[in-house]
Amino acid sequence: MNVTIVDYKSGNISSVINSFREVAKEKVNIEVTSNPNKIKSSDKIVLPGQGSFKSCVEALNNIDGLSDTLNEFTLINKKPLLGICVGLQMFADIGYEETETKGLGWISGKVSKIDNQDGKFKLPHIGWNEITIVKDSKIFKDIENNSHMYFVHSYEFVPNDKKVISATTDYSTKVVCSVEKENIFGTQFHPEKSDKSGLKIIDNFISL
Amino acid sequence: MLKNRIIPCLDVKNGRVVKGINFVDLKDAGDPVEQAKIYSDGGADEICFLDITASNENRDTIYDAVKKTSKKCFVPLTVGGGVRSVEDINKLLNCGADKVSINTAAVENSKVVIDSSKKFGSQCIVVAIDAKKNGDKWEVFTHGGRKNSGINALTYAKEMEENGAGELLVTSMDRDGTQVGYDIELMSKISSKVNIPVIASGGVGNLDHLVDGIKLGKASAVLAASIFHYGKHSVKEAKDYLDSKGIPVRI
DSSP: OEEEEEOOSOSOOHHHHHHHHHHHTTTSEEEEEOOHHHHHTOSEEEEOOOSOHHHHHHHHHTSTTHHHHHHIIIIISOOOEEEETHHHHTTSSEEOSSSOEEOOOSSOEEEEEOOOTTTTSOSSEEEEEEEEEOSOOGGGTTOOTTOEEEEEESEEEEESSGGGEEEEEEESEEEEEEEEETTEEEESSOGGGSHHHHHHHHHHHHTO | OBOOEEEEEEEEETTEEESOOOOTTOSOTTOHHHHHHHHHHTTOSOEEEEEOOOSGGGTTHHHHHHHHHHTTOOSOEEEESSOOSHHHHHHHHHHTOSEEEEOHHHHHOTHHHHHHHHHHOGGGEEEEEEEEEETTEEEEEETTTTEEEEEEHHHHHHHHHHHTOSEEEEEETTTTTTOSOOOHHHHHHHHHHOSSOEEEESOOOSHHHHHHHHHTTOOSEEEESGGGGGGSSOHHHHHHHHHHTTOOOOO
16 A cells, blocks of 8 residues: 655655654555655545645645645545645635635635634644544544644634534634544644654554 | 643753663663653653754764654654754754754844744744843843843843744753752743743752743743653653642643
Protein backbone atom coordinates (compact mmCIF):
# COMPACT_ATOMS: atom_id res chain seq x y z
CA MET A 1 0.00 0.00 0.00
CA ASN A 2 1.08 3.55 -0.75
CA VAL A 3 0.24 6.47 1.52
CA THR A 4 1.17 9.85 0.12
CA ILE A 5 1.85 12.89 2.25
CA VAL A 6 1.18 15.88 0.04
CA ASP A 7 4.16 18.23 0.17
CA TYR A 8 2.86 21.44 -1.35
CA LYS A 9 5.58 23.62 0.17
CA SER A 10 3.49 25.01 2.96
CA GLY A 11 5.14 24.90 6.34
CA ASN A 12 7.04 22.27 8.13
CA ILE A 13 5.91 18.71 7.55
CA SER A 14 8.91 16.82 8.99
CA SER A 15 6.95 15.76 12.07
CA VAL A 16 4.12 14.40 9.93
CA ILE A 17 6.60 12.42 7.83
CA ASN A 18 8.44 11.09 10.90
CA SER A 19 5.28 9.94 12.64
CA PHE A 20 3.81 8.21 9.59
CA ARG A 21 7.12 6.45 8.92
CA GLU A 22 7.31 5.36 12.57
CA VAL A 23 3.82 3.86 12.43
CA ALA A 24 4.10 2.41 8.92
CA LYS A 25 7.44 0.68 9.52
CA GLU A 26 8.01 -1.63 6.54
CA LYS A 27 4.43 -2.66 5.92
CA VAL A 28 3.33 0.53 4.17
CA ASN A 29 5.20 2.76 1.78
CA ILE A 30 5.10 6.45 2.75
CA GLU A 31 5.64 8.82 -0.18
CA VAL A 32 6.19 12.54 0.19
CA THR A 33 5.42 14.42 -3.00
CA SER A 34 3.36 17.04 -4.78
CA ASN A 35 3.49 15.20 -8.08
CA PRO A 36 -0.13 14.74 -9.28
CA ASN A 37 0.65 11.46 -11.07
CA LYS A 38 2.11 9.90 -7.97
CA ILE A 39 -0.84 11.15 -5.92
CA LYS A 40 -3.29 9.61 -8.39
CA SER A 41 -1.75 6.18 -7.99
CA SER A 42 -1.62 6.20 -4.20
CA ASP A 43 -4.13 4.47 -1.95
CA LYS A 44 -4.42 7.13 0.71
CA ILE A 45 -3.53 10.74 1.07
CA VAL A 46 -2.46 12.91 3.97
CA LEU A 47 -2.98 16.63 3.56
CA PRO A 48 -1.02 18.56 6.19
CA GLY A 49 -1.18 22.33 6.56
CA GLN A 50 0.60 24.99 8.58
CA GLY A 51 0.49 28.74 8.51
CA SER A 52 -2.60 30.61 7.40
CA PHE A 53 -5.63 29.31 5.49
CA LYS A 54 -4.84 31.78 2.73
CA SER A 55 -1.17 30.82 2.41
CA CYS A 56 -2.02 27.09 2.34
CA VAL A 57 -4.70 27.49 -0.34
CA GLU A 58 -2.34 29.64 -2.40
CA ALA A 59 0.50 27.14 -2.06
CA LEU A 60 -1.84 24.33 -3.14
CA ASN A 61 -3.07 26.29 -6.16
CA ASN A 62 0.52 27.13 -7.11
CA ILE A 63 1.21 23.55 -8.05
CA ASP A 64 -0.17 22.76 -11.50
CA GLY A 65 -2.93 20.18 -11.47
CA LEU A 66 -2.72 19.51 -7.73
CA SER A 67 -6.16 20.68 -6.66
CA ASP A 68 -7.80 18.89 -9.62
CA THR A 69 -5.97 15.70 -8.69
CA LEU A 70 -7.04 16.02 -5.06
CA ASN A 71 -10.65 16.63 -6.09
CA GLU A 72 -10.63 13.58 -8.32
CA PHE A 73 -8.96 11.40 -5.67
CA THR A 74 -11.40 12.43 -2.97
CA LEU A 75 -14.71 13.19 -4.66
CA ILE A 76 -14.71 10.83 -7.65
CA ASN A 77 -12.48 7.92 -6.65
CA LYS A 78 -13.56 8.29 -3.03
CA LYS A 79 -10.24 7.14 -1.64
CA PRO A 80 -9.37 7.95 2.00
CA LEU A 81 -7.84 11.32 2.77
CA LEU A 82 -6.75 12.74 6.12
CA GLY A 83 -6.42 16.49 6.55
CA ILE A 84 -4.42 17.78 9.51
CA CYS A 85 -4.82 21.26 11.03
CA VAL A 86 -5.09 23.73 8.12
CA GLY A 87 -5.30 20.60 5.93
CA LEU A 88 -8.68 19.95 7.58
CA GLN A 89 -9.69 23.61 7.46
CA MET A 90 -9.22 23.67 3.69
CA PHE A 91 -12.16 21.23 3.34
CA ALA A 92 -14.39 24.27 3.91
CA ASP A 93 -15.99 26.48 1.25
CA ILE A 94 -14.42 29.59 2.62
CA GLY A 95 -11.85 30.83 5.14
CA TYR A 96 -11.55 34.24 6.78
CA GLU A 97 -7.90 34.26 7.92
CA GLU A 98 -6.05 37.36 6.58
CA THR A 99 -8.67 37.78 3.87
CA GLU A 100 -11.65 35.90 2.46
CA THR A 101 -10.27 32.87 0.61
CA LYS A 102 -12.05 30.06 -1.20
CA GLY A 103 -11.34 26.57 0.16
CA LEU A 104 -11.65 23.15 -1.48
CA GLY A 105 -15.38 23.01 -0.73
CA TRP A 106 -15.47 19.30 0.15
CA ILE A 107 -17.40 19.81 3.37
CA SER A 108 -19.69 22.78 3.30
CA GLY A 109 -18.83 25.36 5.98
CA LYS A 110 -16.50 28.16 6.92
CA VAL A 111 -13.27 28.72 8.83
CA SER A 112 -13.35 31.62 11.27
CA LYS A 113 -11.40 32.89 14.25
CA ILE A 114 -12.02 31.21 17.61
CA ASP A 115 -14.08 33.53 19.83
CA ASN A 116 -11.58 34.51 22.54
CA GLN A 117 -14.27 36.25 24.60
CA ASP A 118 -12.51 39.61 24.70
CA GLY A 119 -9.12 38.22 25.60
CA LYS A 120 -10.37 35.78 28.24
CA PHE A 121 -8.90 32.95 26.18
CA LYS A 122 -5.40 33.21 24.78
CA LEU A 123 -4.86 32.63 21.09
CA PRO A 124 -3.37 30.59 19.54
CA HIS A 125 -5.01 27.70 21.36
CA ILE A 126 -1.73 25.93 22.10
CA GLY A 127 -1.24 22.75 24.06
CA TRP A 128 -2.95 19.56 25.14
CA ASN A 129 -6.70 19.47 25.33
CA GLU A 130 -9.20 16.65 25.75
CA ILE A 131 -11.37 15.62 22.86
CA THR A 132 -15.03 14.72 23.24
CA ILE A 133 -15.92 12.05 20.73
CA VAL A 134 -19.43 12.77 19.47
CA LYS A 135 -19.65 10.18 16.72
CA ASP A 136 -17.99 6.88 15.95
CA SER A 137 -15.17 7.55 13.56
CA LYS A 138 -12.99 4.90 11.95
CA ILE A 139 -9.87 6.83 12.94
CA PHE A 140 -10.92 6.74 16.63
CA LYS A 141 -10.79 2.97 16.93
CA ASP A 142 -9.38 2.17 20.41
CA ILE A 143 -9.15 5.87 21.25
CA GLU A 144 -10.79 6.63 24.56
CA ASN A 145 -13.17 9.51 24.95
CA ASN A 146 -11.45 12.51 26.61
CA SER A 147 -8.03 11.51 25.28
CA HIS A 148 -5.54 14.36 25.17
CA MET A 149 -4.42 15.72 21.82
CA TYR A 150 -1.98 18.48 20.92
CA PHE A 151 -3.43 21.64 19.38
CA VAL A 152 -1.97 24.77 17.81
CA HIS A 153 -4.45 27.02 16.03
CA SER A 154 -6.40 30.27 16.19
CA TYR A 155 -9.07 29.44 13.61
CA GLU A 156 -11.77 26.79 13.66
CA PHE A 157 -13.75 24.91 11.06
CA VAL A 158 -17.51 25.43 11.38
CA PRO A 159 -19.29 22.89 9.16
CA ASN A 160 -22.89 23.53 8.13
CA ASP A 161 -23.92 19.94 8.56
CA LYS A 162 -23.14 19.05 12.18
CA LYS A 163 -23.39 15.35 11.36
CA VAL A 164 -19.85 15.40 9.93
CA ILE A 165 -18.41 16.32 13.35
CA SER A 166 -16.72 13.37 15.05
CA ALA A 167 -15.10 15.21 17.99
CA THR A 168 -15.03 18.59 19.67
CA THR A 169 -12.75 20.17 22.24
CA ASP A 170 -13.58 22.72 24.91
CA TYR A 171 -11.85 26.06 24.43
CA SER A 172 -14.00 29.15 24.74
CA THR A 173 -16.69 27.20 22.88
CA LYS A 174 -17.01 23.63 21.69
CA VAL A 175 -14.42 23.78 18.93
CA VAL A 176 -14.78 21.23 16.14
CA CYS A 177 -11.61 19.16 16.22
CA SER A 178 -12.37 16.17 14.05
CA VAL A 179 -14.63 15.43 11.09
CA GLU A 180 -15.54 12.40 9.04
CA LYS A 181 -17.58 12.50 5.85
CA GLU A 182 -17.53 9.27 3.89
CA ASN A 183 -13.88 8.88 2.81
CA ILE A 184 -12.81 12.31 4.07
CA PHE A 185 -11.21 12.54 7.51
CA GLY A 186 -9.74 15.52 9.29
CA THR A 187 -8.24 16.49 12.63
CA GLN A 188 -7.71 20.02 13.87
CA PHE A 189 -5.22 18.68 16.41
CA HIS A 190 -1.85 17.23 15.46
CA PRO A 191 -1.87 13.43 15.74
CA GLU A 192 1.81 13.48 14.78
CA LYS A 193 2.58 15.39 17.99
CA SER A 194 0.01 13.75 20.26
CA ASP A 195 2.20 10.95 21.56
CA LYS A 196 0.75 7.43 21.74
CA SER A 197 -2.89 8.40 21.16
CA GLY A 198 -1.90 10.43 18.12
CA LEU A 199 0.17 7.60 16.67
CA LYS A 200 -2.83 5.30 17.20
CA ILE A 201 -4.98 7.63 15.09
CA ILE A 202 -2.35 7.56 12.36
CA ASP A 203 -2.27 3.77 12.61
CA ASN A 204 -6.07 3.65 12.32
CA PHE A 205 -5.96 5.77 9.18
CA ILE A 206 -3.21 3.69 7.60
CA SER A 207 -5.13 0.51 8.45
CA LEU A 208 -8.44 1.69 6.90
CA MET B 1 -10.24 21.98 29.01
CA LEU B 2 -6.81 23.16 27.93
CA LYS B 3 -4.08 21.80 30.18
CA ASN B 4 -1.10 23.65 31.58
CA ARG B 5 2.09 22.30 30.11
CA ILE B 6 5.28 21.10 31.77
CA ILE B 7 8.34 21.49 29.57
CA PRO B 8 11.67 20.00 30.58
CA CYS B 9 14.61 21.81 29.02
CA LEU B 10 17.86 20.11 28.05
CA ASP B 11 21.11 21.95 27.40
CA VAL B 12 22.76 20.59 24.30
CA LYS B 13 26.42 21.27 23.57
CA ASN B 14 28.15 20.00 20.43
CA GLY B 15 25.16 17.73 19.86
CA ARG B 16 25.39 16.16 23.32
CA VAL B 17 23.19 16.70 26.35
CA VAL B 18 25.03 18.23 29.28
CA LYS B 19 23.52 18.05 32.76
CA GLY B 20 20.75 15.64 31.76
CA ILE B 21 19.02 12.93 33.69
CA ASN B 22 21.59 10.68 35.23
CA PHE B 23 20.01 7.33 35.94
CA VAL B 24 22.22 4.33 36.42
CA ASP B 25 20.41 2.38 33.73
CA LEU B 26 20.96 5.05 31.13
CA LYS B 27 23.17 3.73 28.36
CA ASP B 28 24.42 7.08 27.21
CA ALA B 29 23.56 10.11 29.35
CA GLY B 30 24.72 12.47 26.62
CA ASP B 31 22.42 11.12 23.94
CA PRO B 32 19.69 13.70 23.22
CA VAL B 33 17.36 11.02 21.82
CA GLU B 34 17.57 8.88 24.95
CA GLN B 35 17.08 11.87 27.25
CA ALA B 36 14.14 13.25 25.28
CA LYS B 37 12.52 9.80 25.18
CA ILE B 38 12.70 9.50 28.98
CA TYR B 39 10.93 12.83 29.32
CA SER B 40 8.26 12.18 26.71
CA ASP B 41 7.57 8.66 28.04
CA GLY B 42 7.28 10.23 31.49
CA GLY B 43 4.57 12.59 30.32
CA ALA B 44 6.44 15.75 29.33
CA ASP B 45 4.08 17.91 27.28
CA GLU B 46 6.88 19.28 25.17
CA ILE B 47 10.65 19.01 25.06
CA CYS B 48 12.95 21.99 24.78
CA PHE B 49 16.54 21.88 23.55
CA LEU B 50 18.74 24.83 24.31
CA ASP B 51 21.82 24.76 22.12
CA ILE B 52 24.77 26.12 24.09
CA THR B 53 27.43 25.19 21.57
CA ALA B 54 30.02 27.91 21.83
CA SER B 55 32.07 27.59 18.67
CA ASN B 56 30.70 28.31 15.22
CA GLU B 57 32.30 25.30 13.55
CA ASN B 58 30.27 22.96 15.74
CA ARG B 59 26.94 24.67 15.15
CA ASP B 60 25.72 21.99 12.76
CA THR B 61 25.72 19.43 15.56
CA ILE B 62 22.33 20.69 16.80
CA TYR B 63 20.72 19.84 13.46
CA ASP B 64 21.82 16.26 13.75
CA ALA B 65 20.54 16.04 17.35
CA VAL B 66 17.15 17.45 16.34
CA LYS B 67 16.90 15.13 13.34
CA LYS B 68 17.51 12.02 15.42
CA THR B 69 15.26 13.10 18.28
CA SER B 70 12.30 14.03 16.10
CA LYS B 71 12.29 10.54 14.60
CA LYS B 72 11.71 8.98 17.99
CA CYS B 73 9.88 11.61 19.99
CA PHE B 74 6.23 12.38 19.21
CA VAL B 75 5.54 15.37 21.40
CA PRO B 76 6.39 18.92 20.31
CA LEU B 77 10.07 19.78 20.23
CA THR B 78 11.20 23.39 20.68
CA VAL B 79 14.76 24.32 19.81
CA GLY B 80 16.56 27.52 20.71
CA GLY B 81 20.01 28.97 21.20
CA GLY B 82 22.07 30.71 18.56
CA VAL B 83 19.18 31.12 16.11
CA ARG B 84 20.17 34.11 13.99
CA SER B 85 18.14 34.13 10.80
CA VAL B 86 15.09 32.93 8.90
CA GLU B 87 17.40 30.41 7.24
CA ASP B 88 18.48 29.00 10.65
CA ILE B 89 14.80 28.59 11.55
CA ASN B 90 14.08 26.91 8.23
CA LYS B 91 16.91 24.43 8.80
CA LEU B 92 15.76 23.54 12.31
CA LEU B 93 12.16 23.05 11.18
CA ASN B 94 13.31 20.86 8.31
CA CYS B 95 15.26 18.73 10.76
CA GLY B 96 12.04 18.11 12.69
CA ALA B 97 11.81 20.90 15.27
CA ASP B 98 8.19 21.96 15.80
CA LYS B 99 8.98 25.37 17.20
CA VAL B 100 12.06 27.54 17.21
CA SER B 101 12.84 30.03 19.92
CA ILE B 102 14.55 33.27 18.97
CA ASN B 103 16.32 35.43 21.49
CA THR B 104 19.11 37.89 20.57
CA ALA B 105 18.18 37.99 16.88
CA ALA B 106 14.63 39.13 17.75
CA VAL B 107 16.01 42.08 19.71
CA GLU B 108 18.57 43.07 17.11
CA ASN B 109 16.32 42.67 14.10
CA SER B 110 12.57 42.33 14.59
CA LYS B 111 12.27 41.47 10.89
CA VAL B 112 13.43 37.95 11.76
CA VAL B 113 10.25 37.47 13.81
CA ILE B 114 7.99 39.20 11.30
CA ASP B 115 9.39 37.31 8.31
CA SER B 116 9.62 33.89 9.94
CA SER B 117 6.11 34.00 11.40
CA LYS B 118 4.76 34.97 7.99
CA LYS B 119 6.75 32.27 6.27
CA PHE B 120 6.28 29.36 8.68
CA GLY B 121 3.28 30.48 10.74
CA SER B 122 3.16 31.96 14.24
CA GLN B 123 2.63 28.51 15.74
CA CYS B 124 6.31 27.68 15.39
CA ILE B 125 7.80 31.01 16.43
CA VAL B 126 8.64 31.43 20.10
CA VAL B 127 10.32 34.63 21.21
CA ALA B 128 12.58 34.09 24.22
CA ILE B 129 12.86 37.09 26.52
CA ASP B 130 15.68 37.22 29.08
CA ALA B 131 14.66 39.93 31.52
CA LYS B 132 16.38 41.47 34.51
CA LYS B 133 14.88 43.84 37.04
CA ASN B 134 16.23 47.38 37.13
CA GLY B 135 14.46 49.62 39.64
CA ASP B 136 10.74 49.24 39.03
CA LYS B 137 11.05 47.86 35.50
CA TRP B 138 12.54 44.89 33.69
CA GLU B 139 15.07 45.18 30.89
CA VAL B 140 15.71 42.76 28.05
CA PHE B 141 19.14 41.14 27.95
CA THR B 142 20.74 39.47 24.94
CA HIS B 143 23.76 37.27 24.18
CA GLY B 144 22.93 34.71 26.85
CA GLY B 145 22.32 37.40 29.43
CA ARG B 146 25.61 39.22 28.91
CA LYS B 147 24.33 42.36 27.18
CA ASN B 148 21.71 44.80 28.40
CA SER B 149 19.63 46.18 25.54
CA GLY B 150 17.95 48.67 27.85
CA ILE B 151 14.60 47.78 26.27
CA ASN B 152 11.58 47.57 28.57
CA ALA B 153 10.55 43.90 28.74
CA LEU B 154 6.81 44.61 28.96
CA THR B 155 6.74 46.88 25.93
CA TYR B 156 8.95 44.44 24.09
CA ALA B 157 6.65 41.48 24.88
CA LYS B 158 3.67 43.31 23.37
CA GLU B 159 5.71 44.30 20.33
CA MET B 160 6.79 40.69 19.73
CA GLU B 161 3.17 39.56 19.90
CA GLU B 162 2.31 42.12 17.24
CA ASN B 163 5.28 40.97 15.15
CA GLY B 164 3.82 37.48 14.99
CA ALA B 165 5.31 35.48 17.87
CA GLY B 166 3.05 32.54 18.76
CA GLU B 167 4.37 32.23 22.32
CA LEU B 168 6.76 33.99 24.67
CA LEU B 169 9.37 32.15 26.71
CA VAL B 170 10.12 34.50 29.59
CA THR B 171 13.23 33.91 31.71
CA SER B 172 14.09 35.95 34.75
CA MET B 173 17.85 36.55 34.73
CA ASP B 174 17.67 37.40 38.43
CA ARG B 175 16.22 34.01 39.24
CA ASP B 176 17.88 31.75 36.67
CA GLY B 177 20.01 29.15 38.43
CA THR B 178 19.00 30.31 41.93
CA GLN B 179 16.31 27.69 42.57
CA VAL B 180 14.28 30.22 44.61
CA GLY B 181 11.32 30.26 42.22
CA TYR B 182 10.12 32.17 39.18
CA ASP B 183 9.91 35.97 39.19
CA ILE B 184 6.15 35.89 39.65
CA GLU B 185 5.65 39.61 39.24
CA LEU B 186 7.43 39.61 35.88
CA MET B 187 5.50 36.57 34.63
CA SER B 188 2.08 37.86 35.64
CA LYS B 189 2.75 41.35 34.25
CA ILE B 190 3.79 40.00 30.86
CA SER B 191 1.05 37.37 30.80
CA SER B 192 -1.62 39.99 31.51
CA LYS B 193 -0.21 42.31 28.87
CA VAL B 194 -0.25 39.87 25.95
CA ASN B 195 -2.91 37.58 24.51
CA ILE B 196 -0.50 34.83 23.49
CA PRO B 197 0.64 32.04 25.84
CA VAL B 198 3.57 32.72 28.17
CA ILE B 199 6.04 30.02 29.20
CA ALA B 200 7.66 30.79 32.56
CA SER B 201 11.34 30.00 33.02
CA GLY B 202 14.22 30.60 35.41
CA GLY B 203 14.51 29.78 39.08
CA VAL B 204 12.59 26.56 39.70
CA GLY B 205 13.88 24.74 42.78
CA ASN B 206 10.84 22.72 43.87
CA LEU B 207 7.42 21.65 42.73
CA ASP B 208 5.63 24.50 44.52
CA HIS B 209 7.47 26.90 42.24
CA LEU B 210 5.76 25.28 39.25
CA VAL B 211 2.39 25.76 40.96
CA ASP B 212 3.18 29.43 41.64
CA GLY B 213 4.28 30.00 38.04
CA ILE B 214 0.85 28.93 36.82
CA LYS B 215 -1.41 30.14 39.61
CA LEU B 216 0.27 33.45 40.45
CA GLY B 217 2.41 34.02 37.37
CA LYS B 218 -0.53 33.20 35.06
CA ALA B 219 1.78 31.23 32.77
CA SER B 220 0.27 28.73 30.33
CA ALA B 221 3.32 26.51 30.59
CA VAL B 222 6.25 26.06 32.93
CA LEU B 223 9.75 25.27 31.81
CA ALA B 224 12.35 23.79 34.13
CA ALA B 225 15.73 22.20 33.78
CA SER B 226 17.58 21.26 36.93
CA ILE B 227 14.71 19.88 39.04
CA PHE B 228 14.20 17.19 36.42
CA HIS B 229 17.87 16.39 36.10
CA TYR B 230 19.62 13.78 38.19
CA GLY B 231 16.24 12.30 39.01
CA LYS B 232 15.39 14.88 41.72
CA HIS B 233 11.80 14.94 40.47
CA SER B 234 10.22 13.11 37.59
CA VAL B 235 7.84 14.85 35.21
CA LYS B 236 5.16 12.46 36.50
CA GLU B 237 5.70 13.59 40.10
CA ALA B 238 5.47 17.20 38.99
CA LYS B 239 2.21 16.55 37.18
CA ASP B 240 0.68 14.63 40.08
CA TYR B 241 1.64 17.48 42.38
CA LEU B 242 0.11 20.14 40.12
CA ASP B 243 -3.00 18.00 39.80
CA SER B 244 -3.26 17.78 43.61
CA LYS B 245 -3.17 21.58 43.72
CA GLY B 246 -6.08 21.83 41.30
CA ILE B 247 -4.08 22.77 38.22
CA PRO B 248 -5.30 21.11 35.02
CA VAL B 249 -2.56 18.89 33.61
CA ARG B 250 -2.44 16.02 31.16
CA ILE B 251 -2.07 12.79 33.13
